Structures are given as C-alpha cells and as structure tokens.
Amino acid sequence: MDEQTDEQWSPDGSADVVDITSPATPRRPLDQMRILRAAVDFIDENGLPKLTMRRLGGYLGVEAMALYRYVPGRERLLDGVVEVVMDEFYTTTAAVGRSTSWPEFLQMNAHAVRELALRHPRIFPLVATRPAAAPWLRPPLRSLRWVEGFLEGLRAYGFSPAACVQIYRSFATFLLGALQLEVGTLEQTGASDRDRVNLAFIESDDLSSYPMITQMSEELKDGGFEQDFEDALEDLIGRVGVLRS
Amino acid sequence: MDEQTDEQWSPDGSADVVDITSPATPRRPLDQMRILRAAVDFIDENGLPKLTMRRLGGYLGVEAMALYRYVPGRERLLDGVVEVVMDEFYTTTAAVGRSTSWPEFLQMNAHAVRELALRHPRIFPLVATRPAAAPWLRPPLRSLRWVEGFLEGLRAYGFSPAACVQIYRSFATFLLGALQLEVGTLEQTGASDRDRVNLAFIESDDLSSYPMITQMSEELKDGGFEQDFEDALEDLIGRVGVLRS
DNA sequence: GGATCTAGTTTACATTGTAAATAGCAAATC
DNA sequence: GATTTGCTATTTACAATGTAAACTAGATCC
Numbered sequence: 001m002d003e004q005t006d007e008q009w010s011p012d013g014s015a016d017v018v019d020i021t022s023p024a025t026p027r028r029p030l031d032q033m034r035i036l037r038a039a040v041d042f043i044d045e046n047g048l049p050k051l052t053m054r055r056l057g058g059y060l061g062v063e064a065m066a067l068y069r070y071v072p073g074r075e076r077l078l079d080g081v082v083e084v085v086m087d088e089f090y091t092t093t094a095a096v097g098r099s100t101s102w103p104e105f106l107q108m109n110a111h112a113v114r115e116l117a118l119r120h121p122r123i124f125p126l127v128a129t130r131p132a133a134a135p136w137l138r139p140p141l142r143s144l145r146w147v148e149g150f151l152e153g154l155r156a157y158g159f160s161p162a163a164c165v166q167i168y169r170s171f172a173t174f175l176l177g178a179l180q181l182e183v184g185t186l187e188q189t190g191a192s193d194r195d196r197v198n199l200a201f202i203e204s205d206d207l208s209s210y211p212m213i214t215q216m217s218e219e220l221k222d223g224g225f226e227q228d229f230e231d232a233l234e235d236l237i238g239r240v241g242v243l244r245s
Numbered sequence: 246m247d248e249q250t251d252e253q254w255s256p257d258g259s260a261d262v263v264d265i266t267s268p269a270t271p272r273r274p275l276d277q278m279r280i281l282r283a284a285v286d287f288i289d290e291n292g293l294p295k296l297t298m299r300r301l302g303g304y305l306g307v308e309a310m311a312l313y314r315y316v317p318g319r320e321r322l323l324d325g326v327v328e329v330v331m332d333e334f335y336t337t338t339a340a341v342g343r344s345t346s347w348p349e350f351l352q353m354n355a356h357a358v359r360e361l362a363l364r365h366p367r368i369f370p371l372v373a374t375r376p377a378a379a380p381w382l383r384p385p386l387r388s389l390r391w392v393e394g395f396l397e398g399l400r401a402y403g404f405s406p407a408a409c410v411q412i413y414r415s416f417a418t419f420l421l422g423a424l425q426l427e428v429g430t431l432e433q434t435g436a437s438d439r440d441r442v443n444l445a446f447i448e449s450d451d452l453s454s455y456p457m458i459t460q461m462s463e464e465l466k467d468g469g470f471e472q473d474f475e476d477a478l479e480d481l482i483g484r485v486g487v488l489r490s
Numbered sequence: 491g492g493a494t495c496t497a498g499t500t501t502a503c504a505t506t507g508t509a510a511a512t513a514g515c516a517a518a519t520c
Numbered sequence: 521g522a523t524t525t526g527c528t529a530t531t532t533a534c535a536a537t538g539t540a541a542a543c544t545a546g547a548t549c550c
Binding site: 052053054065066068071074 | 538
C-alpha cells in the first residue's frame with residue numbers, strides 16, 4: 001500500500017539565492033523546519049492519530065528514517081509541532097501590540113488565541129496538554145516570547161507585577177477551558193464511530209429517565225460557544241478591572 | 246520482559262493457596278467491570294502510555310486476547326475507563342445533595358470534581374478530552390446522571406432553566422481549564438525526559454532575553470493552583486448570582 | 491585518482507492492536 | 521458412564537508502528 005505518491009513538489013527551482021552550484025536535483029534537501037511544517041499540515045489535514053513517521057516521510061517524499069537526522073523522534077517532533085504553531089501565533093499576534101485600552105488588549109489577544117484554536121483544531125489539544133518548556137508556563141499560553149509581550153503590555157497599562165501574573169493565569173485558565181471545549185466538539189468522535197457496541201454498562205443514554213435534561217434539552221442543544229466565549233471573556237475582563245486598584 | 250506470573254495453579258488439589266505473585270484474585274472469571282477497574286488502577290499507577298492490552302492482561306493474570314471477549318478494543322476500553330471514573334465520582338457526589346445554599350452547592354460540587362482530578366491525575370485528561378456520549382455534554386461534567394442531579398439542584402434553588410444550562414456550561418469551562426492546568430503540571434514531562442536535545446529551533450529558553458518574565462519570576466514561580474481555583478470559583482459564583490434575578 | 495563527509499535508503503527488530511484458530515473444561519444430553 | 525455443547529482463555533498469526541544499525545550514492549576536498 002502506501003503508494004508513495006510521486007512527489008508532488010513542483011521542481012520550480014526558483015532558488016536564485018546565493019546558492020552556488022547547479023540546482024540539478026529537483027529535491028530540496030530536508031531540514032527541521034520543513035519537517036515540522038509538514039507535520040503541522042499533515043495533522044491539520046489528517047488528524048494526529050494518522051501521523052506516523054512513515055506517512056510523514058511519504059508526505060515529504062522521503063523514507064521515514066530520513067526524518068531522524070533532523071528530529072530526535074516522534075515525541076520530540078510533536079513538541080516541535082507545538083512550538084511551530086505557537087510561533088506562527090506569536091508572529092501574527094505581536095502586531096496587535098498596545099492598541100488603545102487594556103480591555104481591548106485582552107479582547108484582541110483572546111480572540112487571537114481562539115482563532116489559533118479554530119485554525120488548528122486538531123493541533124490545539126497538543127498545545128493544551130503537552131508539558132511546557134518551563135513549569136510555570138501555562139498552556140495554551142506557552143510561548144516565552146508571547147508571555148513576555150503579554151506581561152509587558154499589561155505592565156504598560158499600569159498593572160502591578162503581581163496583578164500581571166494573576167491576569168496571565170486567569171487568562172490561561174479561561175482560554176484553555178473554553179477552547180478545549182469548543183475544539184473538542186469539532187472533532188466528532190474520531191476514534192469511536194457510530195457502532196454502538198454494548199458498552200452501556202453504567203448509564204443508559206436513554207434520556208427518558210432524566211427529566212431535567214429532557215426539560216432543558218432545548219437550551220442544552222445549541223452550542224453557543226461563541227456567545228459563551230464572549231460572555232466569559234467579558235466577565236474575566238470585569239474581574240481584571242478590580243485588580244487595577 | 247513480562248516476568249511475574251509463572252502461573253502456578255496447581256493441577257492437583259493441593260490446598261495451600263500461597264502465591265506471592267498475583268496480588269488479589271487466584272482465578273475468578275473475568276468480567277467487564279473487573280477489567281475496567283483494573284485499567285483504572287493500572288493507569289493510576291503506570292500512566293496511560295504504559296497501558297497496552299498485553300500488559301493489562303498480565304495485570305489481571307490473563308493473556309491479552311482474553312480481554313476482547315468483554316471489551317471491543319482498546320479505544321472502547323478507554324471510553325469505559327472514563328465512565329467508570331465518572332461513576333465513582335457520581336456515587337461519591339450524589340450524597341452532597343442540596344446542602345444549604347446554592348453557593349455552597351456549587352462549592353461542594355466544584356471541590357468534588359477537583360478531588361476527582363487530583364485522585365486520578367493521569368485519567369483526568371481522558372475525562373477531559375474524550376468525545377462525550379451526547380454532543381451537548383461538556384467535559385469534564387459528562388455523566389448524564391450527574392448532570393441531571395446538578396440541574397435538578399440548581400432548579401430547586403430557583404434558577405430558570407436557561408440559567409441552569411448557562412451555569413452548567415460556565416461550570417464545565419471553569420473546571421476543565423483550571424483542573425486540566427493543575428493536573429498537567431503534576432505529570433512532569435512524562436514522555437520527554439530531561440535529555441535536552443537541540444530542539445531549540447525557535448525560541449531560546451534563556452530567560453535573560455525576557456526582562457518582564459525575569460522581573461516577575463518570583464510571582465510566576467509558585468504554583469498557587471489551590472488559590473487560583475478558589476478565586477476563580479468565588480468569581481464564578483459571584484457571576485452566577487447575577488443570573489438569579 | 492582516492493578519502494571523507496552528507497543525506498538518504500535498506501534492513502532489521504521489538505512492540506503494538508487485534509483477527510482467527512485452538513484447547514480446556516463445565517454442564518447438558520444421551 | 522460417554523459424548524456433545526458452550527463458554528472461556530490461550531496460541532498463533534499478521535500488519536503497522538517507532539527506531540537502531542548498517543549501507544549507499546553523490547558531493548567535496550586532498
């Protein structure tokens with residue numbers, strides 16, 4: 001199987017950089033960054049469980065073992081994927097800078113993280129759960145550079161150092177909860193498809209025995225993640241305001 | 246590997262049952278519940294990555310394939326693990342019932358979930374991230390029975406149906422964020438141990454280039470999860486109070 | 491020419507999840 | 521009693537995985 005796919009890399013060359021010799025080979029040599037970005041794309045397209053070293057190799061037109069020259073192993077590769085995504089996030093966010101008011105600053109940052117999560121719904125769980133580089137970094141806000149900028153921004157708005165840290169933490173908690181929840185519903189069941197094998201050992205999923213749930217099924221049903229997010233964010237901002245004294 | 250065992254069921258009826266190796270059961274027939282509980286214990290002790298069908302079999306004194314008579318596969322087994330843990334949670338929580346006031350009701354429930362997370366720190370991520378039975382169930386509050394009781398409680402305190410649902414959602418978001426974060430730090434690095442291979446492709450973890458972080462390193466360092474949890478909970482309760490009108 | 495390095499491939503192996511066939515053994519049937 | 525039936529666990533088997541080690545084709549330098 002694994003048809004190995006005929007190299008869909010356009011051999012366009014286009015390398016008019018300082019490169020001296022002939023670009024005879026259509027195959028650009030591998031490098032760490034290219035592998036990591038390919039992994040990001042691959043997971044976006046096919047999901048984490050499908051990412052194997054061999055398949056990622058095939059995706060890059062290369063044997064699996066070639067990857068090991070640039071990446072210590074699958075586990076570290078996933079760490080790298082997280083860092084790449086967070087870097088992308090950082091560069092698209094750094095421009096936000098100090099806009100006008102601190103509430104707006106928080107708003108924009110929150111929305112930027114949400115967009116990240118929705119742009120990479122199958123990677124976000126990794127961002128959310130992998131152990132961070134430093135133990136005090138709190139996922140999903142785990143890029144040192146980003147945190148630096150965030151704290152700097154808050155400081156400039158007049159918050160005390162202690163308040164800045166507090167805000168960072170609340171912010172992380174809020175984003176992790178809200179986005180993990182939202183993103184989790186996008187990935188519909190993935191592994192366990194609709195074969196309803198008899199694992200109903202504990203509770204019946206017959207709703208008729210749950211009157212409250214039945215009664216509120218209307219309200220429960222509509223997702224309303226966006227609204228929830230905005231509400232909770234608004235609330236967080238309100239709470240932060242108190243810290244400003 | 247897989248030592249341990251050496252199967253000494255004596256074929257003759259020699260009565261001395263002393264066997265040091267297998268901990269509890271000499272030879273009771275398997276059943277689904279026993280397997281699931283063993284899986285819970287196993288993950289608690291050894292962590293999810295170490296749980297393989299063969300090892301779980303060995304843990305129960307049985308070959309791997311024996312499990313397949315009672316469980317459709319590894320993926321479903323993990324679903325079952327989640328359900329077992331949530332059931333344990335439900336039974337220890339149901340007694341809480343309506344205590345005195347709704348703030349206290351929320352407090353006790355929140356603390357119960359936190360205790361669950363801290364009692365099973367290596368299982369909580371499963372509870373938090375596996376797709377739930379119904380799409381509107383929000384992890385980690387994913388037991389129908391529990392949700393029913395929760396809504397019932399809130400209703401009895403006079404909240405409107407819409408408010409109940411809203412509270413359920415905020416509650417889930419808060420708990421998911423706070424506990425996932427806390428539990429995540431307990432499992433220190435797990436996969437990637439301290440071999441600092443050169444994956445520092447993007448950011449240096451040299452703190453000297455991050456003045457804000459350095460400046461606030463004091464505040465950042467201490468975990469303070471307990472305090473964060475209580476604060477955020479208090480805040481959530483405050484917000485819920487507004488919904489009561 | 492060689493020698494050495496570089497970047498990728500081949501081969502190999504232990505471990506995984508799980509399908510299929512098999513064996514042990516109790517109760518049921520003759 | 522002997523034998524059939526049914527359940528339960530084991531054995532065997534296989535494809536897929538991560539990764540170590542050996543190998544190889546080309547580029548670079550003496």
